Amino acid sequence: MGFKYVVDTNRGLVQQVGKLGSDYDKWLHQPINSKASPKLYDNKFIELLTLTPWWLVPVLWLPFVAWNFVVMLRRDVDPITTMFVILLGLFLWTLFEYLNHRFVFHMKMRGYWGNTLHYVLHGFHHKHPMDKYRLVYPPVGVAFIYVSLSSFGRLFIPDLIFPGVRTGFLLGYVLYDVFHYYIHHGKPSIPIMKKLQVRWFSYRILLYLLDDVY
Numbered sequence: 001m002g003f004k005y006v007v008d009t010n011r012g013l014v015q016q017v018g019k020l021g022s023d024y025d026k027w028l029h030q031p032i033n034s035k036a037s038p039k040l041y042d043n044k045f046i047e048l049l050t051l052t053p054w055w056l057v058p059v060l061w062l063p064f065v066a067w068n069f070v071v072m073l074r075r076d077v078d079p080i081t082t083m084f085v086i087l088l089g090l091f092l093w094t095l096f097e098y099l100n101h102r103f104v105f106h107m108k109m110r111g112y113w114g115n116t117l118h119y120v121l122h123g124f125h126h127k128h129p130m131d132k133y134r135l136v137y138p139p140v141g142v143a144f145i146y147v148s149l150s151s152f153g154r155l156f157i158p159d160l161i162f163p164g165v166r167t168g169f170l171l172g173y174v175l176y177d178v179f180h181y182y183i184h185h186g187k188p189s190i191p192i193m194k195k196l197q198v199r200w201f202s203y204r205i206l207l208y209l210l211d212d213v214y
C-alpha cells in the first residue's frame with residue numbers, strides 16, 4: 001500500500017523488514033489477523049525454533065518449577081517464609097515482563113538494523129497478532145532469559161531463598177504465557193473470563209500489557 005519496498009511473503013520476513021526503511025512503522029500497524037504462521041526465516045532450522053505450540057510452555061517449564069520448589073522445600077526455611085519468597089518471585093516476573101515489554105520490546109529503533117531487531121524481538125507479534133505458533137515465548141528465548149537472569153539474580157538474592165524466588169518467577173512466566181495465548185485464541189465459556197477477554201481487547205485494562213493491544 002504505497003510502500004517503497006513491497007514485502008514478499010514467500011520469503012523470510014526478517015531479512016526484508018529492514019528494507020522497509022521509514023515505512024516499517026506504518027507497515028507494522030497494518031496487522032494481518034490470520035492464524036497461519038508467516039515465514040520469518042528462509043533457514044528451516046531457525047524457522048523451526050521460532051514456532052512454539054502453547055502447550056509446550058507448561059509441559060517444558062512446569063517440571064523446572066517443581067524442581068526449584070522441591071529444592072526450596074529442602075532448605076531450612078519455615079513454610080510462611082517460603083510462601084512469601086515464592087510470591088516475591090511472582091512479583092519479580094511481573095516487574096520483569098512490564099519493564100521488558102515497555103522498554104525493550106517497544107524500544108524506538110530506526111534504520112535497517114533497527115527495524116530488523118524490533119521485528120525479531122516483538123514486532124512480528126504486532127504484525128501477526130493471531131499467529132498460532134508465535135504467541136508464547138520460544139523455548140530458546142526462555143532458556144536464555146532463565147540462565148542470564150539466574151546469574152544476575154544470584155548477585156543480589158541470598159542463596160538460601162534463591163530456589164523459591166526462581167519457583168515463583170518461572171511459575172509467573174508459565175501463567176503469563178498461557179494466559180496470553182488464551183486471551184488471543186481462547187473461546188471462554190466461563191462468563192467472567194469472557195468479560196475479561198472483551199475488556200482486554202476493548203479497554204486494555206491489564207496495565208502491564210498496555211502496549212500489547214492485540
Ligand SMILES: [Zn+2]
Nearest residue numbers: 105122211212
Ligand atoms: Zn507489544
Ligand SMILES: [Zn+2]
Nearest residue numbers: 125180212214
Ligand atoms: Zn499479545
